[in-house]
Amino acid sequence: MNGTIGCNCSIADDKFCHITSFEVKGYDLSGRLPPDLANLTYVQTIDFTRNNLYGTIPVEWASMKNLSFISLTANRLSRNIPGYLGNFTGLTYLNLESNQFSGVVPPELGKLASLKTLILSSNKLVGTLPEALAQIKNLTDFRVSDNNLNGTVPEFIGSWTQLRRLGLCATGLQGPIPRAIFLLEKLKDLRITDTSGPEFPLQENGSLNCLTNLCLVVRVLRKINLNGTIPDEAWSVVTTLDLTFNKLVGELPLDKTRRQFTFLSGNMLTGTVPELFIQNNQYL
Known part of the structure:
Protein backbone atom coordinates (compact mmCIF):
# COMPACT_ATOMS: atom_id res chain seq x y z
CA MET A 1 0.00 0.00 0.00
CA ASN A 2 1.14 3.50 -0.73
CA GLY A 3 -0.53 6.74 0.33
CA THR A 4 1.07 10.10 -0.17
CA ILE A 5 -0.17 13.65 -0.19
CA GLY A 6 2.44 16.06 -1.49
CA CYS A 7 2.54 19.75 -0.60
CA ASN A 8 4.44 22.77 -1.83
CA CYS A 9 4.72 25.91 0.28
CA SER A 10 6.26 28.09 -2.41
CA ILE A 11 4.11 27.30 -5.44
CA ALA A 12 1.97 30.44 -5.04
CA ASP A 13 2.46 34.02 -3.88
CA ASP A 14 0.70 33.51 -0.55
CA LYS A 15 1.46 32.18 2.91
CA PHE A 16 -0.12 28.76 2.44
CA CYS A 17 1.12 25.30 1.61
CA HIS A 18 -0.82 23.81 -1.32
CA ILE A 19 -1.46 20.15 -2.08
CA THR A 20 0.26 19.24 -5.33
CA SER A 21 -0.10 15.45 -5.45
CA PHE A 22 -2.75 13.02 -4.24
CA GLU A 23 -1.61 9.40 -4.38
CA ARG A 50 -5.07 -0.65 -7.49
CA ASN A 51 -8.28 0.23 -5.70
CA ASN A 52 -11.92 -0.74 -6.12
CA LEU A 53 -13.33 2.48 -7.51
CA TYR A 54 -16.21 2.45 -9.99
CA GLY A 55 -18.09 4.94 -12.16
CA THR A 56 -16.14 7.27 -14.39
CA ILE A 57 -13.78 10.24 -14.32
CA PRO A 58 -15.36 13.44 -12.95
CA VAL A 59 -15.75 16.20 -15.51
CA GLU A 60 -14.94 18.67 -12.72
CA TRP A 61 -11.30 17.62 -12.85
CA ALA A 62 -10.97 19.41 -16.18
CA SER A 63 -10.88 22.72 -14.29
CA MET A 64 -7.60 21.73 -12.59
CA LYS A 65 -5.19 23.74 -14.71
CA ASN A 66 -2.09 22.24 -13.09
CA LEU A 67 -3.19 18.62 -13.41
CA SER A 68 -0.68 16.73 -15.57
CA PHE A 69 -0.74 13.13 -14.29
CA ILE A 70 -3.70 10.74 -13.89
CA SER A 71 -3.27 7.05 -13.10
CA LEU A 72 -6.40 4.97 -12.43
CA THR A 73 -4.89 1.56 -13.15
CA ALA A 74 -6.63 -1.56 -11.82
CA ASN A 75 -10.00 -0.29 -10.66
CA ARG A 76 -13.60 -0.99 -11.76
CA LEU A 77 -14.21 2.14 -13.80
CA SER A 78 -16.66 1.51 -16.62
CA ARG A 79 -18.88 2.93 -19.35
CA ASN A 80 -17.30 4.86 -22.21
CA ILE A 81 -14.05 6.73 -21.80
CA PRO A 82 -15.48 10.25 -21.56
CA GLY A 83 -14.82 12.57 -24.48
CA TYR A 84 -14.44 15.51 -22.10
CA LEU A 85 -11.01 14.15 -21.19
CA GLY A 86 -9.95 16.17 -24.22
CA ASN A 87 -10.50 19.25 -22.02
CA PHE A 88 -7.80 18.15 -19.56
CA LEU A 94 -3.01 9.20 -18.66
CA ASN A 95 -3.22 5.57 -17.56
CA LEU A 96 -6.62 3.80 -17.59
CA GLU A 97 -5.26 0.27 -17.78
CA SER A 98 -7.11 -2.72 -16.27
CA ASN A 99 -10.57 -1.27 -15.88
CA GLN A 100 -13.90 -2.03 -17.55
CA PHE A 101 -14.15 0.85 -20.00
CA SER A 102 -16.16 0.00 -23.09
CA GLY A 103 -17.13 1.76 -26.30
CA VAL A 104 -14.69 3.42 -28.64
CA VAL A 105 -11.50 5.36 -27.99
CA PRO A 106 -12.79 8.95 -28.05
CA PRO A 107 -11.29 11.13 -30.80
CA GLU A 108 -11.28 14.02 -28.31
CA LEU A 109 -8.11 12.54 -26.81
CA GLY A 110 -6.37 13.97 -29.85
CA LYS A 111 -6.70 17.41 -28.21
CA GLY A 127 -13.97 0.16 -32.86
CA THR A 128 -10.95 1.59 -34.62
CA LEU A 129 -8.23 3.83 -33.25
CA PRO A 130 -9.39 7.34 -34.24
CA GLU A 131 -7.33 9.32 -36.74
CA ALA A 132 -7.43 12.28 -34.33
CA LEU A 133 -4.81 10.56 -32.15
CA ALA A 134 -2.28 11.45 -34.84
CA GLN A 135 -2.37 15.01 -33.47
CA ILE A 136 -0.55 13.93 -30.30
CA LYS A 137 2.97 14.58 -31.49
CA ASN A 138 4.87 14.07 -28.22
CA LEU A 139 3.77 10.54 -27.32
CA THR A 140 6.59 8.41 -25.95
CA ASP A 141 4.49 5.51 -24.60
CA PHE A 142 1.30 4.11 -26.20
CA ARG A 143 -0.30 0.84 -25.08
CA VAL A 144 -3.73 -0.46 -26.06
CA SER A 145 -3.21 -4.21 -25.65
CA ASP A 146 -5.93 -6.66 -24.61
CA ASN A 147 -9.01 -4.99 -26.07
CA ASN A 148 -11.62 -5.79 -28.72
CA LEU A 149 -10.70 -3.22 -31.37
CA ASN A 150 -11.21 -3.76 -35.07
CA GLY A 151 -9.82 -2.43 -38.32
CA THR A 152 -6.15 -2.37 -39.23
CA VAL A 153 -3.14 -1.11 -37.30
CA PRO A 154 -3.22 2.59 -38.25
CA GLU A 155 -0.50 4.25 -40.29
CA PHE A 156 -0.47 7.33 -38.07
CA ILE A 157 1.37 5.47 -35.30
CA GLY A 158 4.41 5.81 -37.55
CA SER A 159 4.15 9.61 -37.22
CA TRP A 160 4.84 9.51 -33.48
CA THR A 161 8.54 10.15 -33.86
CA GLN A 162 9.16 10.43 -30.11
CA LEU A 163 7.70 7.00 -29.38
CA ARG A 164 9.85 4.81 -27.12
CA ARG A 165 7.37 2.11 -26.13
CA LEU A 166 4.54 0.59 -28.19
CA GLY A 167 2.21 -2.15 -26.96
CA LEU A 168 -0.23 -3.66 -29.47
CA CYS A 169 -0.69 -7.16 -28.03
CA ALA A 170 -4.02 -8.89 -28.69
CA THR A 171 -5.75 -5.64 -29.55
CA GLY A 172 -8.19 -7.09 -32.07
CA LEU A 173 -6.55 -4.99 -34.80
CA GLN A 174 -5.46 -6.63 -38.03
CA GLY A 175 -2.28 -6.38 -40.07
CA PRO A 176 -0.32 -5.75 -42.07
CA ILE A 177 1.90 -3.78 -39.71
CA PRO A 178 2.61 -0.38 -41.31
CA ARG A 179 6.19 0.06 -42.47
CA ALA A 180 6.45 3.44 -40.70
CA ILE A 181 6.18 1.78 -37.28
CA PHE A 182 9.27 -0.30 -37.94
CA LEU A 183 11.16 2.84 -38.93
CA LEU A 184 10.61 4.74 -35.66
CA GLU A 185 14.13 5.50 -34.51
CA LYS A 186 13.54 6.05 -30.78
CA LEU A 187 11.63 2.85 -30.05
CA LYS A 188 13.15 0.84 -27.20
CA ASP A 189 10.27 -1.53 -26.49
CA LEU A 190 8.15 -2.88 -29.38
CA ARG A 191 5.46 -5.48 -28.69
CA ILE A 192 3.00 -6.48 -31.40
CA THR A 193 1.17 -9.80 -31.17
CA ASP A 194 -1.87 -11.70 -32.40
CA THR A 195 -2.74 -9.79 -35.55
CA SER A 196 -4.36 -11.48 -38.49
CA GLY A 197 -3.89 -10.30 -42.06
CA PRO A 198 -1.56 -10.89 -45.00
CA GLU A 199 1.81 -12.55 -44.54
CA PHE A 200 4.98 -10.48 -44.87
CA PRO A 201 8.71 -11.26 -44.52
CA LEU A 202 11.16 -9.71 -42.11
CA GLN A 203 13.40 -8.72 -45.02
CA GLU A 204 10.81 -6.36 -46.45
CA ASN A 205 8.37 -3.69 -45.34
CA GLY A 206 11.06 -1.95 -43.30
CA SER A 207 10.86 -4.52 -40.53
CA LEU A 208 14.62 -5.08 -40.56
CA ASN A 209 14.99 -1.62 -39.07
CA CYS A 210 13.38 -2.79 -35.83
CA LEU A 211 15.86 -5.67 -35.71
CA THR A 212 19.03 -3.71 -36.40
CA ASN A 213 18.19 -0.56 -34.42
CA LEU A 214 20.29 -0.94 -31.26
CA CYS A 215 17.97 1.42 -29.37
CA LEU A 216 15.44 -1.41 -29.31
CA VAL A 217 16.03 -3.76 -26.40
CA VAL A 218 12.66 -5.58 -26.44
CA ARG A 219 11.32 -6.80 -29.79
CA VAL A 220 8.21 -8.94 -29.62
CA LEU A 221 6.68 -9.78 -33.00
CA ARG A 222 4.59 -12.79 -32.04
CA LYS A 223 1.90 -14.33 -34.21
CA VAL A 238 19.25 -6.97 -27.80
CA THR A 239 17.65 -8.06 -24.55
CA THR A 240 14.62 -9.93 -25.93
CA LEU A 241 13.65 -11.18 -29.37
CA ASP A 242 10.31 -13.01 -29.66
CA LEU A 243 9.31 -14.25 -33.11
CA THR A 244 7.08 -17.11 -31.96
CA PHE A 245 4.07 -18.51 -33.79
CA ASN A 246 4.81 -17.07 -37.20
CA LYS A 247 5.65 -18.88 -40.45
CA LEU A 248 9.40 -18.44 -40.48
CA VAL A 249 11.54 -20.99 -42.30
CA GLY A 250 15.22 -21.79 -42.79
CA GLU A 251 18.06 -22.61 -40.43
CA LEU A 252 19.49 -20.90 -37.35
CA PRO A 253 23.03 -19.51 -37.77
CA LEU A 254 25.78 -21.48 -36.05
CA ASP A 255 28.13 -18.56 -35.47
CA LYS A 256 25.83 -15.86 -34.09
CA THR A 257 25.50 -15.00 -30.42
CA ARG A 258 22.79 -13.17 -28.59
CA ARG A 259 22.22 -11.85 -25.11
CA GLN A 260 19.33 -12.62 -22.79
CA PHE A 261 16.17 -14.14 -24.27
CA THR A 262 15.25 -15.54 -27.68
CA PHE A 263 11.89 -17.17 -28.44
CA LEU A 264 11.34 -18.96 -31.74
CA SER A 265 8.70 -21.62 -31.02
CA GLY A 266 5.81 -22.27 -33.37
CA PHE A 277 20.94 -22.64 -27.84
CA ILE A 278 21.16 -25.99 -26.08
CA GLN A 279 23.67 -24.91 -23.44
CA ASN A 280 21.88 -21.70 -22.54
CA ASN A 281 18.32 -22.22 -21.35
CA GLN A 282 17.53 -18.57 -22.03
CA TYR A 283 17.17 -19.58 -25.69
CA LEU A 284 13.77 -21.15 -26.24
Missing part, protein backbone atom coordinates in the same frame (compact mmCIF):
# COMPACT_ATOMS: atom_id res chain seq x y z
CA VAL A 24 -3.58 6.58 -2.77
CA LYS A 25 -2.46 3.24 -4.22
CA GLY A 26 -3.46 -0.28 -3.19
CA TYR A 27 -5.87 0.64 -0.38
CA ASP A 28 -8.91 -1.22 -1.79
CA LEU A 29 -10.89 2.02 -1.74
CA SER A 30 -14.48 1.70 -2.92
CA GLY A 31 -16.92 4.29 -4.20
CA ARG A 32 -16.64 6.82 -6.98
CA LEU A 33 -13.81 9.16 -7.88
CA PRO A 34 -14.32 12.38 -5.88
CA PRO A 35 -15.22 15.43 -8.02
CA ASP A 36 -14.30 17.64 -5.06
CA LEU A 37 -10.61 17.11 -5.82
CA ALA A 38 -11.17 19.90 -8.34
CA ASN A 39 -11.11 22.30 -5.38
CA LEU A 40 -7.42 21.52 -4.96
CA THR A 41 -6.42 23.82 -7.79
CA TYR A 42 -2.65 23.23 -7.46
CA VAL A 43 -2.77 19.44 -7.72
CA GLN A 44 -0.51 18.09 -10.47
CA THR A 45 -0.77 14.33 -9.79
CA ILE A 46 -3.78 12.10 -9.07
CA ASP A 47 -2.98 8.40 -8.60
CA PHE A 48 -5.61 5.89 -7.45
CA THR A 49 -3.86 2.77 -8.77
CA THR A 89 -5.35 20.14 -21.63
CA GLY A 90 -2.39 19.98 -19.23
CA LEU A 91 -2.17 16.18 -19.13
CA THR A 92 1.14 14.57 -19.96
CA TYR A 93 0.28 11.13 -18.47
CA LEU A 112 -4.20 16.42 -25.51
CA ALA A 113 -1.27 18.02 -27.26
CA SER A 114 1.08 17.68 -24.28
CA LEU A 115 0.38 13.99 -23.67
CA LYS A 116 3.45 11.75 -23.52
CA THR A 117 1.95 8.55 -22.07
CA LEU A 118 -1.41 7.03 -23.05
CA ILE A 119 -2.18 3.57 -21.66
CA LEU A 120 -5.59 2.03 -22.40
CA SER A 121 -4.73 -1.68 -22.17
CA SER A 122 -6.95 -4.37 -20.63
CA ASN A 123 -10.35 -2.81 -21.06
CA LYS A 124 -13.31 -3.66 -23.31
CA LEU A 125 -12.73 -1.08 -26.01
CA VAL A 126 -14.12 -1.60 -29.51
CA ILE A 224 1.69 -11.52 -36.74
CA ASN A 225 2.02 -13.62 -39.92
CA LEU A 226 5.73 -13.17 -40.53
CA ASN A 227 7.13 -15.48 -43.21
CA GLY A 228 10.48 -16.05 -44.93
CA THR A 229 13.81 -16.57 -43.20
CA ILE A 230 15.29 -14.85 -40.16
CA PRO A 231 17.90 -12.42 -41.48
CA ASP A 232 21.38 -12.17 -39.99
CA GLU A 233 20.53 -8.70 -38.70
CA ALA A 234 18.03 -10.27 -36.30
CA TRP A 235 20.93 -11.53 -34.18
CA SER A 236 22.20 -8.08 -33.24
CA VAL A 237 22.61 -7.40 -29.54
CA ASN A 267 7.62 -21.66 -36.67
CA MET A 268 8.77 -23.98 -39.47
CA LEU A 269 12.51 -23.76 -38.92
CA THR A 270 14.79 -26.58 -40.07
CA GLY A 271 18.35 -27.76 -39.66
CA THR A 272 20.53 -28.27 -36.60
CA VAL A 273 19.96 -26.46 -33.34
CA PRO A 274 23.18 -24.56 -32.53
CA GLU A 275 25.04 -25.75 -29.43
CA LEU A 276 24.72 -22.29 -27.91
